[in-house]
Amino acid sequence: MDKLLYGSAYYDEYMPTDRITTDTEMMRSAGHNVVRIAESTWSTLEPQPGVFDFSHVDRAIDAMEAAGISVIVGTPTYAVPTWLVASHPDVLAETRAGTPHYGARQIMDIAHPAYRFHAERVIRELMKHTAQRKGVIGFQIDNETKHHGTVSAPVQRAFVRHLREEFDDDLDALNRAFGLDYWSNRVDAWEDFPDVRATINGSLGAAFDRFRRGLVEDFLAWQAGIVREYARDDQFVTQNFDFDWGPGWSYGVQPAVDHFSAARTVDIAGVDIYHPTQSRLTGAEIAFGGDMMRSVKDGANYLVLETQAQGQLGWLPYPGQLRLQAYSHLASGADGVMYWHWHSIHHSFETYWKGVLSHDLEPNPVYEESAVVGREWEKHSDALLHLRKRNRVAIMVSNEALTALTWFTLETGFIDGAFGSSRGYNDVVRWLYDALFALNVEVDFVHAEGGRLDDYDLIFTPALYSAPESTLERLREYVADGGHLVSTFRTAVANEHLEVWHDRAPHLLTDVFGATYNQFSTPDGAGVTHDGSTTPAEIVLELLTPLDAETLASYDHPAWDRYAAVTRNPFGKGEATYLGTKLSDEATRSVLTDALRRAGAWSWPQELAGTVTVRQGTNGRGRPLVYLLNYSPDDVVVAAPLDGTSVLDGRAVSAGDELGIRPWDLVVLEG
């Protein structure tokens, strides 16, 4: 792509009147240059089995081509038509909650042959029909694909076949690896293999979850293969990845998909990022999603395929926020931003997930603000396109640790929900990410199994509960070779089968951290004393005993005051810090500042932390590009960090010049 993409999802199917010409004119006048179509419209594309109707697709592509607007065509497979379920009721995935009835999207078993058969036919027809259209620049396969919680019988049988292979048909090995002797769960004949949906064995349950993440990868690869039989070389294939929705919006590692593995299937990563606005707009979620999408494709630029225009009722942006958000995506490395969706829908589930246009389909403040963005991007595309980053700091993430901590939760040690709920893996990830974001530290994510570590000065492992021994060995070497490692509580506890290591904790790393523990508990009112001030400990207390490490913080508690809470230890050429509990924001900032400085990862953006948010990189024409983003309702003033040009107003700027930034506004400097 040679320009920034800006636009929205467009559904001619859902329009109450024939107004596509009005819409394309409104888009053009607002500088929109792309639409995404067809995703989830299977029932209009194929109203009856084998009967195809491309009229809406044709109308949309015709109108967009006429208006010079590019089109991304989505395969429609993430919502199944009524006739498919009427003929094959068992395409609906059985889940732990039971058998669903027809209605919502994402309720089918993505491995079911009847679903696959019909999905393949409609994809092939759609591709034949659209691949040669000039206006079509790429294809999105399915949407926000997951395994939808399937526990359908054929999936369970496939899982057992998978285990037979993994364990080379050796049931003893499997029983041992998973600890199935406990509570008489042992399996001594493959034909006795029990339904796994109610298992209380975390090793088995997590293996099943991992297997189901594999189903997603298989499915995407299969769809991509079909699409590529028809796509031109200049057309891309993408997927719309999304994240943990735990806080009520996109923030956190996706539990049901390993994005690193799944991203191999696509040419360019696509993502949807939904986040709070109004007084709760901080930029953290946008940055997180962007950092992850870059990381899963080795730093390549990505497309924001969906983000909110007006969004949910509480997300209506204040004046300025829509524009600030759009730039925030670019500042993380996006090459395009598309809203979900052009017009608010007049019916059904997402009537109040509002688009650029309200239900009256007339211009409104959000549309007007998007037009400002569109016109700016038309003008400054060259400066803003293809931002590349070279980050010094990385966070190691793991779907496996995430899953493990739903079976052995941080606060109770039991299955999530069995004795109340608990904060989970992503709460720890978000804690560190928020702290780093607040310090203007840009990060990459690295995969626990196979990510490159040498690129980074400083690596964090939030609650890396379970990992194969090889990962721990690589972390060990990383520090020995001069890297700086910061690990939190519940790191290096268990192996890849969730068997807790039976030697000193943290396994293989006690000398790296120069500390160990053999008891841990819940906070029970404990504080952490660091640098003379005491703030509360949260989630869990690992009672650390330094071996060689320096104690950076201790517990403030009548029974546990002999134990360390945070330790630091030189190891080889590097250094390793261990956090035995969740610290307060204040203490976290202090410990992280220290770690960043000692790792040589402290620079001028950190000095601006608290004033503006800084993101930077090198743009497509090879020049340094700096974003100064004001996520606040107040005017701020900062000194320009470099000589260059203020991109959006063309002003020349010298390092040290005072730059005033209005509420929810920004400055982009090109060096």
Added chain:
Amino acid sequence: MDKLLYGSAYYDEYMPTDRITTDTEMMRSAGHNVVRIAESTWSTLEPQPGVFDFSHVDRAIDAMEAAGISVIVGTPTYAVPTWLVASHPDVLAETRAGTPHYGARQIMDIAHPAYRFHAERVIRELMKHTAQRKGVIGFQIDNETKHHGTVSAPVQRAFVRHLREEFDDDLDALNRAFGLDYWSNRVDAWEDFPDVRATINGSLGAAFDRFRRGLVEDFLAWQAGIVREYARDDQFVTQNFDFDWGPGWSYGVQPAVDHFSAARTVDIAGVDIYHPTQSRLTGAEIAFGGDMMRSVKDGANYLVLETQAQGQLGWLPYPGQLRLQAYSHLASGADGVMYWHWHSIHHSFETYWKGVLSHDLEPNPVYEESAVVGREWEKHSDALLHLRKRNRVAIMVSNEALTALTWFTLETGFIDGAFGSSRGYNDVVRWLYDALFALNVEVDFVHAEGGRLDDYDLIFTPALYSAPESTLERLREYVADGGHLVSTFRTAVANEHLEVWHDRAPHLLTDVFGATYNQFSTPDGAGVTHDGSTTPAEIVLELLTPLDAETLASYDHPAWDRYAAVTRNPFGKGEATYLGTKLSDEATRSVLTDALRRAGAWSWPQELAGTVTVRQGTNGRGRPLVYLLNYSPDDVVVAAPLDGTSVLDGRAVSAGDELGIRPWDLVVLEG
């Protein structure tokens, strides 16, 4: 009826000993003159299929006739006997929660042929046996009839037939009207019609709910038809309607029954009204229930077939409250009050829903207080009977809007429960009703489809989210012709299929209100500034832009302070006020006071607001009757509002005389 009815439900079936003579003596000495019997006693009436046993019914009617106590006979069909379920398990209604097991009442599919067959037989036998009894003054068909959430297959098939008829077999029209293209929900062959229980399409879901409300009307009409084959001309047919139980008691429009349509079936409306007492007794629930029951039969008097004596554990009335409550029902237009029930039951589910007598079956404070009421009513029946009202103010209500706002909730825009719960339609109704009640404004309710509007000076539409265009046209004409209209947020949003209008909001009424909006959000801390004081906005903020209207209140919020919160606009000969958000009690009172004054609906009862509750009308002998009700633990003094007689103590009163009213006491003045 020529006298006030006062009594209770009586179950000889449940009595631990033979004491019916003691009971009738206790009733007579307490001035009780009516009992309600037989409802829900199917299994004693017909212990085996086709085997009938009328001994309890006979005993009760014999004893009551002997004591001169009238009898209302209830058909027993709202609880099914064991033998019916043993033979026909599928008479139990399948619901969204699954298939119930036997046990509770109200768990059958009221359209099921096996249920209907057996219900008809027992009703006919009961009618043959009782219709000619002198003491029997009327019949109650079934009890608190609802559709019980049925999603049984035959009901779903009937629903599809109903849709075929409604849409004249035109699936395209149905797909378009319901917006089924969304998420591939389109139906292109009737045989593909999906199970609706998990639909995410609010249009389809609401149509199914409306269809099921129709089942209730069909069922009641069918029962009434059978009963009338036997009943004498001097015997009435009634039903025991009840209300939304959302707050934990009766208050709000009944979601599962359209009372206006259903009431056509009966000769006299019956109702059950349960409400808090003790420190939480305000009279609002009693007034609400009474206003609704009058309204559904065009102002006719009604019977309170059930209300609490001791009721639930937390409802034991303070001294004075039982009597105050009884008069409160008359003050709303009731011609009779019956307790559920005479004696506390010694077994099963409602052991602690206590009656007039406690489990010891001896006189107690509640019985003694009911005797005071009974004796007063014997004495003053002529003055108190047949109160008629001529109210100037009405509230327009709609089952359809209520249902719609469960699919598109006020606070989230999504299906209730999908993203947490939300205040609903009845919360808005109760907000306005409470405010009007606090101002001593008596209201009627009018049906959104067909209610007479011209009778009123002032009409409120709380959250009339969806309505056919004809309703909006009638509101438009009402204002043009001189009416005063007060509408709240979320009025005139969608048509009868829950399709949001795709032109300017509020549809068809922007010139009536002289205001419009194209964005709205959640409060996010916003205030409303009205008359110089600022109080919090609640539930939703519609960001109103006045076209011609006067701004009565604005938002106090950094981003939205340019928008109006409340507007008023002259239109034709009338005036229309629009409330874009839920106001504080204080601001509501202020805005409503203004609207009432401008509509000429302000009078002396409003001046007494805050001191006593006033209800009034014209009694059966054509004289003005005024109730001054003291719902408080304090003595109050008011000036008599008219010349006349204090009914209960016979004192002559001149307008302006000081009347002292004791805690939880009242004065009734006849002009």
Added chain:
Amino acid sequence: MDKLLYGSAYYDEYMPTDRITTDTEMMRSAGHNVVRIAESTWSTLEPQPGVFDFSHVDRAIDAMEAAGISVIVGTPTYAVPTWLVASHPDVLAETRAGTPHYGARQIMDIAHPAYRFHAERVIRELMKHTAQRKGVIGFQIDNETKHHGTVSAPVQRAFVRHLREEFDDDLDALNRAFGLDYWSNRVDAWEDFPDVRATINGSLGAAFDRFRRGLVEDFLAWQAGIVREYARDDQFVTQNFDFDWGPGWSYGVQPAVDHFSAARTVDIAGVDIYHPTQSRLTGAEIAFGGDMMRSVKDGANYLVLETQAQGQLGWLPYPGQLRLQAYSHLASGADGVMYWHWHSIHHSFETYWKGVLSHDLEPNPVYEESAVVGREWEKHSDALLHLRKRNRVAIMVSNEALTALTWFTLETGFIDGAFGSSRGYNDVVRWLYDALFALNVEVDFVHAEGGRLDDYDLIFTPALYSAPESTLERLREYVADGGHLVSTFRTAVANEHLEVWHDRAPHLLTDVFGATYNQFSTPDGAGVTHDGSTTPAEIVLELLTPLDAETLASYDHPAWDRYAAVTRNPFGKGEATYLGTKLSDEATRSVLTDALRRAGAWSWPQELAGTVTVRQGTNGRGRPLVYLLNYSPDDVVVAAPLDGTSVLDGRAVSAGDELGIRPWDLVVLEG
């Protein structure tokens, strides 16, 4: 047994490495002398049907015998193997929540013939294999046995057969006794008997619960019978009883088992007691469990078969607490304490229910502290063994009243959960127990049907809602003969079928208490005035009218101030106090102190209340033994209550000597 038993559960099956010799050495050096093995290991014992593998059992017994450590062998039946469920899926108990899937323990129908068949075979094989081993001192049958909520069809049919027998085939009698006429629940033909799982009839529901408690007794008697065919005369049979888990730990009468009846099956009672530690360690739960276990076997000593070492994450003991807990068990009459379990498990559900050893299997603070205990017990076994008590105070408990109050809850009067949850029977029991514990009053428990009353000076009946009339007659005689009775609200309300008595309340006891009531309600802000001070009333207000009784406390409430809250009445040679509401801790202490003094049950331990916890009795060599237990983080000093020896340090002590006790420490004095 001639020595204190001290040890843990040991699972060679779950060990990650071969280290049994290391373990036995660690045990011996810590003074551990017993292990409990094999419970719940069915799938390793019998990996395929009829194929047995005793290698783990043999290894364990061999090693323990070699080390001189005794072994208790558990039958493995409380968790079913995969092959059993694969062949007979219906051995899994259907419950009100539906049909479970395989996974957890305790999910089978303990009456199912296929389960019984296979359970019997494995028990017999295990007994043949182990009964003659020298090191095996006893057998535990099953574990924490319950009915697991079964509503499986065969169990329901057995229940109906049971009712036919109980009611001598007389359906009328059953309908009358249960009040089935209500809501048409009458059954007039046995073949119509409905599925009981959704019954709303508390009498029927409670009868089913009682029947299911009978299943547990049958099952245990059956297992004990099989085991005794093989066991030597010097080997005991025990069961591991447990308690209500309502507060999140063991405290309260077990709802699903009648411990008094079930205990007849075993030679020595075993128990598991889990409780909070850290800042919430009070000793109350340990004392409660111990008092109950002594009481169910008429004062005999018992074994703590399971209690926590490190336990759950929040239970990691502070230094000193593990030792204090161990002695607390002995102070209640235990002859042994076993931890669950020796080593923390590296897999599955209870990975974080931690044992003596952490996952690293090395010595740690908990292990070291257990070694202190072990060595002390080796030394002082003779002084500490076989403590017998002669308590003056008893609490009457009833599974039937407990169950009844789930059908008619204290705060709502409805089925628990139907209108929110409510405090239940055990909350009342715990309230009284806590108050007595705080006063250093040691109690026995007596069964409502058949417990000996004459042994006691003072008997409490907490919320004895339902009981056969004979129980009330016995209480009446008890007071008449000089006993002191303290009953709380909701005592003597209903008969054994949960039919509320239809005469004056409390039934049969109004003259005993000299008081009655016919109305009651919820607190609604009421206070209780006692001895001039007013504190809040809780749960329920029974509005008491004294007949002859003295009013000890009255309600402070505008409407109810004429009623008594607490009364006392002489009756015959005794005295009866009635508490119409739950009092504050302060008022409770005051009323109880008075009652204890008047009953002559006040002695020196009560004077030490608030300083140390006192438990006492007579040890195995016939000498008085007094425990002074300091459950606090502070040093305390008390005067020695008798001449004797301080057992643990051998010091001679004279009555009146000052004894200093460290935080979480204790002194044991032998007289």
